[in-house]
Amino acid sequence: MSADTGRERPVVGGHTARPPVIHDVARLAGVSHQTVSRVLNDHPNVRRTTRDRVLSAMRQLNYRPNALARGLASRRSRTIGVVSFDTRLFGPASTLLAIEQAARAAGYAVSLSSGANLDAGSVRRGVQALADQSVDGVIVIAPQEDSARGASEMHGGLPIVAVEAGYGGDVPVVSVDQFAGARLATDHLLELGHRTVWHVAGPADWLEAQERVEGWRASLAEAGLAAPPPIRGDWSPASGYRAGIELAGKSGVTAVFVANDEMALGLLHALNERGVRVPQDVSVVGFDNLPESEFFIPALTTVRQDFDELGRRGLQLLVDLMDKSPVDDRSRSRVAPSLVVRRSTARAGGGDRMPRFSAG
Amino acid sequence: MSADTGRERPVVGGHTARPPVIHDVARLAGVSHQTVSRVLNDHPNVRRTTRDRVLSAMRQLNYRPNALARGLASRRSRTIGVVSFDTRLFGPASTLLAIEQAARAAGYAVSLSSGANLDAGSVRRGVQALADQSVDGVIVIAPQEDSARGASEMHGGLPIVAVEAGYGGDVPVVSVDQFAGARLATDHLLELGHRTVWHVAGPADWLEAQERVEGWRASLAEAGLAAPPPIRGDWSPASGYRAGIELAGKSGVTAVFVANDEMALGLLHALNERGVRVPQDVSVVGFDNLPESEFFIPALTTVRQDFDELGRRGLQLLVDLMDKSPVDDRSRSRVAPSLVVRRSTARAGGGDRMPRFSAG
DNA sequence: GCCGCCATTGTTAGCGCGAACATCGATAGC
DNA sequence: GCTATCGATGTTCGCGCTAACAATGGCGGC
Numbered sequence: 001m002s003a004d005t006g007r008e009r010p011v012v013g014g015h016t017a018r019p020p021v022i023h024d025v026a027r028l029a030g031v032s033h034q035t036v037s038r039v040l041n042d043h044p045n046v047r048r049t050t051r052d053r054v055l056s057a058m059r060q061l062n063y064r065p066n067a068l069a070r071g072l073a074s075r076r077s078r079t080i081g082v083v084s085f086d087t088r089l090f091g092p093a094s095t096l097l098a099i100e101q102a103a104r105a106a107g108y109a110v111s112l113s114s115g116a117n118l119d120a121g122s123v124r125r126g127v128q129a130l131a132d133q134s135v136d137g138v139i140v141i142a143p144q145e146d147s148a149r150g151a152s153e154m155h156g157g158l159p160i161v162a163v164e165a166g167y168g169g170d171v172p173v174v175s176v177d178q179f180a181g182a183r184l185a186t187d188h189l190l191e192l193g194h195r196t197v198w199h200v201a202g203p204a205d206w207l208e209a210q211e212r213v214e215g216w217r218a219s220l221a222e223a224g225l226a227a228p229p230p231i232r233g234d235w236s237p238a239s240g241y242r243a244g245i246e247l248a249g250k251s252g253v254t255a256v257f258v259a260n261d262e263m264a265l266g267l268l269h270a271l272n273e274r275g276v277r278v279p280q281d282v283s284v285v286g287f288d289n290l291p292e293s294e295f296f297i298p299a300l301t302t303v304r305q306d307f308d309e310l311g312r313r314g315l316q317l318l319v320d321l322m323d324k325s326p327v328d329d330r331s332r333s334r335v336a337p338s339l340v341v342r343r344s345t346a347r348a349g350g351g352d353r354m355p356r357f358s359a360g
Numbered sequence: 361m362s363a364d365t366g367r368e369r370p371v372v373g374g375h376t377a378r379p380p381v382i383h384d385v386a387r388l389a390g391v392s393h394q395t396v397s398r399v400l401n402d403h404p405n406v407r408r409t410t411r412d413r414v415l416s417a418m419r420q421l422n423y424r425p426n427a428l429a430r431g432l433a434s435r436r437s438r439t440i441g442v443v444s445f446d447t448r449l450f451g452p453a454s455t456l457l458a459i460e461q462a463a464r465a466a467g468y469a470v471s472l473s474s475g476a477n478l479d480a481g482s483v484r485r486g487v488q489a490l491a492d493q494s495v496d497g498v499i500v501i502a503p504q505e506d507s508a509r510g511a512s513e514m515h516g517g518l519p520i521v522a523v524e525a526g527y528g529g530d531v532p533v534v535s536v537d538q539f540a541g542a543r544l545a546t547d548h549l550l551e552l553g554h555r556t557v558w559h560v561a562g563p564a565d566w567l568e569a570q571e572r573v574e575g576w577r578a579s580l581a582e583a584g585l586a587a588p589p590p591i592r593g594d595w596s597p598a599s600g601y602r603a604g605i606e607l608a609g610k611s612g613v614t615a616v617f618v619a620n621d622e623m624a625l626g627l628l629h630a631l632n633e634r635g636v637r638v639p640q641d642v643s644v645v646g647f648d649n650l651p652e653s654e655f656f657i658p659a660l661t662t663v664r665q666d667f668d669e670l671g672r673r674g675l676q677l678l679v680d681l682m683d684k685s686p687v688d689d690r691s692r693s694r695v696a697p698s699l700v701v702r703r704s705t706a707r708a709g710g711g712d713r714m715p716r717f718s719a720g
Numbered sequence: 721g722c723c724g725c726c727a728t729t730g731t732t733a734g735c736g737c738g739a740a741c742a743t744c745g746a747t748a749g750c
Numbered sequence: 751g752c753t754a755t756c757g758a759t760g761t762t763c764g765c766g767c768t769a770a771c772a773a774t775g776g777c778g779g780c
Contacts, residue, residue, distance in 0.1 A: 432768090
């Protein structure tokens with residue numbers, strides 16, 4: 001049967017003006033388009049020699065399957081969506097990167113929707129926008145309480161995983177164990193002999209911030225100590241600076257656990273400005289382990305969060321959900337944090353001289 | 361004609377088991393599916409009353425157009441791709457965010473492909489992966505030389521824009537004027553009376569780094585000064601630290617222009633450790649204006665890059681390209697940087713006391 | 721009063737692919 | 751030697767939409 005209706009006049013010489021489609025491959029390989037499709041999708045029942053002929057035809061034409069057409073026909077786009085908050089922040093940025101790498105490795109493309117703020121409404125809009133693009137699943141990087149709640153039901157059972165979120169919602173969650181991290185930080189300070197530990201907390205509506213407060217309280221309680229009132233910040237260095245000014249004016253403050261490294265930076269700045277020495281007068285522990293934290297003055301003792309692991313686990317969980325694999329108990333997965341001791345913490349009693357620090 | 365072949369049995373009660381498609385809307389509104397399509401695409405020749413009926417039917421069914429089907433039929437996916445290097449870095453992260461926001465506002469979805477490294481090969485692979493997803497255009501955030509070169513020709517004229525890239529390639533470029541930024545930094549130090557300005561540079565294969573070196577050289581040359589040998593870093597705080605140790609051992613160093621804020625942080629750390637006072641003994645200027653830089657010790661004087669503007673312009677340029685609008689001379693667009701003076705720079709001669717700093 | 725034009729709407733034909741079913745031939749089983 | 755079975759391949763249909771063209775009817779111009 002002579003094809004070529006003349007609509008898309010093929011250029012003589014072996015290549016056509018438009019990109020090759022599955023039918024061109026089929027013709028060249030002398031098979032039906034369906035056999036090409038089977039090769040494309042790794043179906044078992046294709047004779048080895050046929051497969052090779054098809055593959056070679058694909059190579060010869062430089063054939064690229066059309067993802068849109070595949071998605072339309074198969075109802076699977078092999079694309080996942082990521083809804084994120086502020087990808088300029090180190091945590092979300094690192095998590096996003098890890099998700100993206102893992103997704104590509106698993107054969108999924110990644111579509112992004114990063115709202116400026118992170119209320120439930122904007123998460124909903126983000127998920128909606130991605131659902132409209134026919135993504136197969138969504139990962140929400142939403143450290144705020146409940147922001148992902150109910151998102152799945154709204155979109156006909158679209159698989160959704162939350163990362164860095166708290167237990168509040170009804171979607172599977174992968175997160176770092178903030179409570180354990182806060183305990184690591186607080187226990188470290190207590191072990192250094194400090195009589196109590198102050199806390200500069202994150203915003204009250206962030207579950208991360210809440211859990212860090214709880215971990216800090218738990219450590220103090222276990223040591224039989226009353227917790228001083230936490231000072232609220234907003235994660236920004238400026239708010240840490242303000243907290244530092246406030247604490248510098250208080251007497252008896254020898255140890256501070258700051259809920260993230262950026263606020264710790266502001267706090268260090270304030271203490272330095274007020275002539276309070278770190279760690280001689282006050283010990284400081286942060287949270288996150290930014291790449292910069294090692295070079296703060298002094299180098300910051302902090303709690304490391306493994307965002308890469310977080311992203312990888314989040315993606316794996318989503319893939320399992322999309323494949324309808326049994327998800328078991330991993331639907332609530334927690335990544336363990338670790339303490340990185342540097343030079344912003346010292347034994348209570350102050351004045352001890354520290355040896356020279358030398359970076360690698 | 362009675363439809364309903366029974367294949368997808370509609371559930372009685374007004375809603376079907378599967379999501380509504382254009383034909384469902386058409387039936388409810390009493391028009392052909394093509395009229396619905398026209399409403400969807402804002403075609404002019406639809407009577408007002410008809411349009412309203414269609415819109416109301418859409419709302420009633422909660423109809424969502426299938427992006428895959430639209431893309432397949434129209435050969436436009438209304439998706440753009442972004443190839444980025446390391447989205448954990450502040451610059452790329454900020455640019456990506458700005459691109460994403462602008463793209464959504466312009467009605468485009470954003471697909472991401474962020475390679476771990478940034479050689480030309482991985483950029484090529486990233487563009488290929490996005491082209492396979494049928495994106496309508498690609499923005500490459502690739503600060504390294506030539507990484508985007510030739511990418512467009514490889515994919516049948518796929519519109520491509522490079523952001524934060526240098527002049528080297530053959531694709532339209534939007535970037536911050538690094539040369540001007542370096543001049544701002546160097547001139548500032550010279551105006552403070554410093555006899556010369558040292559430079560801690562970025563990696564040699566980054567065009568940004570090269571341009572900053574050239575700007576620094578130009579300022580020195582204009583002042584009739586010979587440029588001291590630049591010290592190479594790799595953008596990391598650790599490399600800045602090493603540069604700081606090196607410079608602390610030299611005599612006559614009173615002013616340093618560091619090619620980014622992260623290295624400046626490491627340098628400040630090293631100088632502090634060696635007992636060199638900033639700004640009394642040595643003035644330091646960075647580049648980027650990280651959110652943290654204001655809280656370094658001391659607060660860092662630096663050059664601000666407007667990544668938001670960069671992202672917005674990049675997207676606008678790409679949209680123009682995709683629409684085949686005349687792109688004129690904006691194909692090489694430069695964003696002006698600005699100097700942010702803080703407390704890490706002072707007049708040459710040292711020892712001047714600075715007034716107390718107070719954050720808002 | 722007839723013609724032609726234009727606004728509005730409908731009909732048909734794909735876009736490029738995968739799913740479902742049909743077909744064909746070879747092999748095994750008896 | 752005849753049939754059941756299975757592997758390998760082909761045919762048909764439709765995913766949900768847009769593009770191209772056709773059809774209709776109202777209007778103004780002469």
